[in-house]
Amino acid sequence: MTRTAVVTGANQGLGFALVRGLAARLAPEDLVLLTGRDAGRVAAAVSAVAADPATRSRVEGRVLDVSDADAVSRFAEPADIVLSNAIGPLDPGRPQAEQADVFLDVANGGTHAVLRSFGPVLRPGGRLLVVASSLGTLGHLPEPLQARFDGVSLDDVEKAVEDWRSAIHDGTAAAQGWPEWINVPSKVAQVAAVRAVAAERRDADLANGTLVAAVCPGLIDTRASRPWFSDFSQAQTPDEAARAVLDLVFADVDPATYGELVRFGRVLPWRS
Numbered sequence: 001m002t003r004t005a006v007v008t009g010a011n012q013g014l015g016f017a018l019v020r021g022l023a024a025r026l027a028p029e030d031l032v033l034l035t036g037r038d039a040g041r042v043a044a045a046v047s048a049v050a051a052d053p054a055t056r057s058r059v060e061g062r063v064l065d066v067s068d069a070d071a072v073s074r075f076a077e078p079a080d081i082v083l084s085n086a087i088g089p090l091d092p093g094r095p096q097a098e099q100a101d102v103f104l105d106v107a108n109g110g111t112h113a114v115l116r117s118f119g120p121v122l123r124p125g126g127r128l129l130v131v132a133s134s135l136g137t138l139g140h141l142p143e144p145l146q147a148r149f150d151g152v153s154l155d156d157v158e159k160a161v162e163d164w165r166s167a168i169h170d171g172t173a174a175a176q177g178w179p180e181w182i183n184v185p186s187k188v189a190q191v192a193a194v195r196a197v198a199a200e201r202r203d204a205d206l207a208n209g210t211l212v213a214a215v216c217p218g219l220i221d222t223r224a225s226r227p228w229f230s231d232f233s234q235a236q237t238p239d240e241a242a243r244a245v246l247d248l249v250f251a252d253v254d255p256a257t258y259g260e261l262v263r264f265g266r267v268l269p270w271r272s
Contacts, residue, residue, distance in 0.1 A: 003030040004079045008066050008114065009086030009106075011036035011045040013222040014131065014245075017238035018083050019059065021246045023049055026057035035064040035075075036086075066110030067102075069117075076117035081249055084114040085131040087224065096182045100168045107186045108161050108193075112154065115197045124208040127249045130194050132214040136187035136261055137272045142177040145185075149192035150271075157193045161186075190214060191261050195270065198259025211253045216263035217241040 005022045009015040011034065019034045026032065034049065036042045042061040049059045064075050066086045088106035090099055111130050122128050138146050148160040164185055167173040178185055194214040198205075205212060221235040229235075244264050248257070251265075260267045 003027070003081065004077075005030070005032045005081035005083070006035065006079050006118070007032070007083045007085060008035050008064065008110065010034040011038065011041040013224060014217060014220055014238045014241055015083075015085040016045055016049075017242035018085060018245060019045070020049055020052060020054070020239070021242045022081065022249075023052070023057045023059050024054040025246065025250060028056055028058070030057040032057055032059045033062050034059060035062045037063065037065045039063050066113055067105035069109065069113040072110075072113035073117045076121055078121045078123055079118060080123050080126045082114065082118045082122065082126070082128045083131065083245070083249075084111055084129065086110045087131075089224070090183065096180070097168050100165060100182055103182060104161060104165055104186060108189050111190045111193050112158055115154065115193055119197055119201070119212070122210065122212075124210060126210050128210075128212045129245065129249065130190055130214045131245070132190045132194075132216055132261060133183070133187045134216045134218075134261075134263060134268055135184050136191035136214060136216070137268055138188060138192075138270055139272045140179070140184050141188055145177050149188055151199075152192065152196060154193055154196040157189055157196055160192075161189050164189075191270070194261075195259050202258060206253065206255055206258060209253050211248075211257070212259060213248070213257055214261040215245050215248060216261055216268065217245055218263065 007015050007018050010019050019032055022032045034046050046059055046061040049055055065071055086106050088103035090103050164178055167176050191214045198212045219235045220238055220241045221232050257267055
């Protein structure tokens, strides 16, 4: 049967590497949809993948802004592999409060939209993975905030993110215990959203070989990560990081990884 894969935030960095890896591993009759917000960049990325001698499957570009939940809903059609990778820009040279809306709209709003829209149309035996980070484990939040994300529904996660956004704007976030670096609560919320969706569908998914999970690709040397870290001696290239993610996509489903945050094939404990 022809398979369809969707990658968000795919015109550069890890997303682009994931498309390249999928296009090399899938069959000629399969289809990889490379999505991004800028039509020109999407087209250029598709051309680059098509020119790669390793490419086997069909690759097509689609313009998609994951921060627009209605657009994601309209875009979502039955798929076998969905990799939610889009991330909002974050500049260390600007106050994070000024950047919170765009960042959260993409990283968290986009994650919620993909889970809500693609979850119901994911084909049996499919893979729905959200690219997150090891920062997404619950212990990165102060204990009073942990209950907002632990054992809750996707609606609850969305409410917690919006409450946090409001606290950022009204200047009360620090007093409430929210970490200053907005990437930390954002990643926790991403993993919590995956866990919320997975909890509702676990039994049915495991019965037909479907995997819903979050994945940590590790430190990657990209344009987005360069401003935030000084030591890249142990960083991976995007292609290296994509390999471990795709190994999870193409492996048989291990029930231990279902609904969890997985790094290099191993589960990172949620309550660490």
